[in-house]
Amino acid sequence: MRKYYFLFIAFIFISAVQAQNGYQIKGTIKGVKPEPLTLAHYFGYGQYIVKDTAVADANGNLTFSGDKPLLEGLYMLLLPSKRRFADFVIGKEQNFTFSTDTANVIGNMKIEGSPDSERFYKYQKQLVGYNSEIGFLQAQQKLRQDMMTQAKINNIRRQIMEYYQEFAKENSNSLTGKILSASAEIQLPAAPKRPDGRPDSAWLFHYYKAHYWDNFDFSDERLVRTPALQRKLDRYIQELTFQDPDSLIKSSDFVIGKALKGGSKELQAYCIWYLTNQAENPTTIGGDAVFVHLAEKYYLGGIMPITDSSTVQNIRSKVKTIKPLLVGKIMPALALTDTAGKLRPLADLKAKYTVVFFYDPDCGHCKESTPALKAFYEKNKTTVQVYAASVARAPEQWKKYIRDFGVGEWVHGYDYTFRIDFRKDFDVTTTPMVYVLDQDKKIIARRLPVEQLEGFMDFYEKRLAYEKSLK
Template identity: 45%
Template sequence: MTSLFKLILVLTLCANAIAQTNSGSSTNGFKVEGYIQGMHDSTLVLAHWYGATSFIPKDTVRVNAQGYFSFEGDKPLPQGLYLVVPPSKRDIGLHLIITEQQRFSFKTDTANLIKNMKVSQSKENELFYAYQQQLGQFNEEAKTISLKNKAASPSADNTTAKVGLAQLTKRAEAYQAQFMKEHKGSFAVELFQATAEPTLPTAPKAANGRPDSNWVFNYYKAHYWDGYNWHDERMIRTPVLQTKLNRYIHELTVQNVDSLVKEADWLVGRAKASEVKSYIIWYITSQYERPKVVGTDGVFIHMAEKYWLTGVYPVSDPATLKTMRERVAILKPLQVGKAFPFFKASDTLQHPISLQNLKADYTVIFFYAPHCG
């Protein structure tokens, strides 16, 4: 990420931090009491996600000798998915949902943070961990079936193991469907649905008699965002949006300007929450100012002209917009497919050369510095 876009992200985070102060409905601030068996005399940080790679700290506490601690503050926390991490910011897998209810407690064990988690007075976190614990139980059952099958003699029939795994899969799918139905409207379900992969129906056959892989790809891409709630700004404070954006843009979209611009505009148009819209604009622009694929910096030009320089993306710093205008002015004449700009050059005998007058199917221009070794 370039320094320009790092600066813009910092400014955006500062502006959002002010707005987020009032994003929780609690008027009594927050208080999250915790107990972690196996942890003592250490420091923990409560931070919310911003994208998939950034954490925004909100409180820091000391864990006492018995393993108890309490995060608390007078102002409500911005709602989203939080991490409890050591000062190194290493994700240890302890996540908490913060919504309207911001006064609750939990206890767990370093031996297995998820399996041993017990939450009080927070329905969202009770759901969040109950779901993960049940899926963990299904996973343990699957491992047991597989281990029993491996322990059998090599010549033994594995039909029993296959049947057992198939039945277990059906039970897991039934549990997931029932859980999502019973707790629809909760933020926990919203998170799980947003991360779920599209369910692929049986693909039609291609001319060679095999499943049509193009159909599978197009179906997957068309349903990739089905479970995502574009109206909920809390999703910006989870790793979900950036993770999905990254895959959709870099893996599911052809890396040429026309395809990328079409998808970028579609994504911006889908976002209904203003903060989500701003994040999408910022993220896509930052990916293509200095892209990894040659010839795709036209995406940066498009995003700058359509969203930044028109005020759709809020930028209060005139210097930032000035820098962006200058960058666009440099890049725009040099896009793939454009006529090469006129410039004066000469050959080794100092005879003038006009690129426009060269009669050749292809012309290769190599720029170098004479002092380079």
């Protein structure tokens, strides 16, 4: 968890009405060492929240218990090494027993008193059986390749899919069934034909994306405590959405809209938090616009159901900093003093492109990036100028840096007034920080690694030429 840890903690305290008698889960694990094991529920697929710890005795017996009921969801049993040992679907029935052994956890798992976990392991055992058959046939294939063996493998795979669909349908009202349904692939209809007679693959893609969430129950908050939601979000945003700000905003709003319509406060909060958190560190040019949109609409707009005043204030401050610096905006005014004592406004530079390089002369990354920026400048100096802005309060180090790296041709600037807050005014939270401006000083890229300047400029020039050809 990188950002908004305080918000993450808030999720722990949100729950629906549960049973009132607490929980007691007794287990026996043959072959386990006398050591503490942890019970935790999923929070996305890469995170979990610890709820209890129990120590196994010499016979592998252990008990988890508490006065308050557990939040319903998919739980994992963790060994001291943090390795996941087993999963349990914990619903309203929270007084149950289980037994298994370390040799074959799934195959030997027996559960009494938890219908959802019983369903879960019934499904798991059936899958293990199918996969064992496939493994045997694949071993045969290594010795002898034949069409019959491959046909058998394909037939078993069809049986797995049929069993999956049938099991999910029969158990659709249970949490186990909802977890399986949430992960189910959409059944695609026959695609219409293109004029050349071939199936229209673009139509199929749009159909798939439009129906991607059909099997996900946005009214069931328990799905937050499973890996299903985060996996679907990641695929929808990263694989099914074109990676430009407008498309990412549209997809994010679509998902959040479904969560809001579903009515689960916790599910709404997770979708808003996760998508905003992912957008805060964009991997695409101009991606900061996605964060600003989501932050303004859902956090500052009062829609986010789980928040506090400090969260809102932090987000408001960040939006205030980033919004004037988004791709497409004119770079805010910046005027620094050069080594000759002359004031050098950024706006006065006459170049087709300007690279604004915020750096600290003593920063290791800045020193590593400078030779690459110098090489880029030397190759493109007829169209590119570099405006190098030192953010450090050490004028002698600044001048030494210029001499040591031999970058006197750049326009260099230092804030002798100490009035500029580079963090607030230009979002310089780390150094180096790079902006690329066009001839009108409009921002065309920000937070771009120096090593990617050449590739970006080549792409940008080609895009401009393409757009010009369409006019």
